Amino acid sequence: MGYRWVEHTAELELEIDARDRESVFADALRALAELLADDGHGNRVSRDVVVEGREPGVLLVGWLDELVYLAETEDLIPEDVERIELSEAGLSASVRCHVGRPRHLVKAATYHRLAFKPSDGRFYARVVLDV
């Protein structure tokens, strides 16, 4: 099913329903990409992203925080996941981005109502972004 934005009075709540754990992270990237997207004409670059941790929900928050950091400090707007590996140590990925001007600022991903769990043979995740 991918991702969807859920009504929240002030912030943005993201829900993801994916076929496997890796796809949760890929969908989270696409959701953030929708938020940040500009005209998309900038140069394409690839970035490696590493997030340490064992708990999937905390990894998801760390993953989004890494992408927010790249957008804010290097004007990199994520487009897609080129490679993603989950291990005991955490997450290692390569992300395709373009250089641009992020349309929206995201302050952070939060732990509020954070969820990441198997659901009917798929994976469900929820994270609230402070915008």
Next chain:
Amino acid sequence: MSDVAQATVRGFHQVDEVVWELPAEAREDMRVPARVFADRELIGQIATDRSLDQLQNVSTLPGITGAALAMPDIHQGYGFPVGGVAATQPPDGVVSPGGVGYDINCGVRLLVLPLTAVELGGRVEALVHEISRRVPVGTGHGGALKLTGPAFDRVLVHGPRILLAEHGIGTADDVEHTESEGCLAGADPAMVSERARARGADQLGTLGSGNHFLEVQRVARILDPDAAEAFGLRQGQVTVLIHSGSRGFGHQVCTDYVRTMDAVLARYRITLPDRQLACAPLSSPEGQRYLAAMACAANFAWGNRAVLAHRVRQAIAQILGPNVASQTRQIYDVAHNVAKLERHQGQDVCVHRKGATRAFPAGSTEIPSAYRGVGQPVFIPGSMGTSSFVLVGGQGAMERSFGTICHGAGRRMSRTGARRKITGAELRHQLEAQGIVVRCPSNRGLAEEAPFAYKDVERVVAVVERAGLAGRVAQLIPLGVVKG
């Protein structure tokens, strides 16, 4: 609304006309009652999202004293509600980064010009346009005051005072007329990550996006002549209100310490109903480190608003002349996302204000000497196109709310909900039809901040006044708005 008529809303009983309380016995993990300042209309609106659940969760924090409080502009946040106040007792009471929020020391500064709107006349558009040219907004990097290394760290330690001394930004009068004189003690740059520095390095003097804005206004009504005179506000006078915070620097400080504290909850045997309330004892190494880093972010935010005010004065000089710029005075600058060590009712406490403003009464030695006869000024911005208010702190705030009042109108509708009801272009036309000059590069951002997405600021301010927390001094109406 039927349960409102019975004077109980989701377990909150009406205590008096503007106070609603959920007793500590309502849930096993509550340590103190949860209390909301609101009238019947507002409590009905507040009850429609998760605000009250979030306030109840705050009441479970170790070491919380008195009550978990909510101001009438409360709305759903993450962890703490926005508009929430919690005082915790050292040494074992906790400090919670989420109780301050990501935008540490988001706040409001009000400048007053030495001329009236009539005297400004047809130059409003030119002034707003010039401000928009000089103040970086949105996500871009240009135009900031770029400092690195020790020069950057000195801003973290000293705030606007060092910008004046080393860069000629602002005035000594500005510094004096800033909450805590723009400098929280105990700031230690060693407690700040390189990532926070990277995010903040080119953001000093930038407005940002979201609900941050800058407004040129006119004093429409004086409601308390004595306090208005003390603040130097006259009927018809032009003011400039600046609303911004610590930008990416503060966001990263909060991110770092929420993560740190989430990892040590078990060590301190803290269990929480919401992980975003992650916290550690005030006396713990993690608590002390957070307070030192948070102070850096608070001082950075005051520095940010000082640079923004400097840019505004440059625009005033360009359009209205250098004499007008040099006579443009700062009334005050207030923080509304911060944790401060204060003394209330004979106790030392750490007051978390998340979307809430300190509002000390007459006689407080914490406010500028010129204001001690009347009390601390507080600025309550309304939504775009509506009124803002200048208030003055009242004795009731010391007795009922740890010296705190609201911070704005408070959202009542989601951003997507607002965009469904109006487009940015439509809203721009509406504001311009009211004679308000609008400079905002993002139609989407404009629509998300539509006035109807917020509570009625006049009602919010009336509750604060009826509760005795503060009094209204002046009503300001917008002439022009700049936002990201």
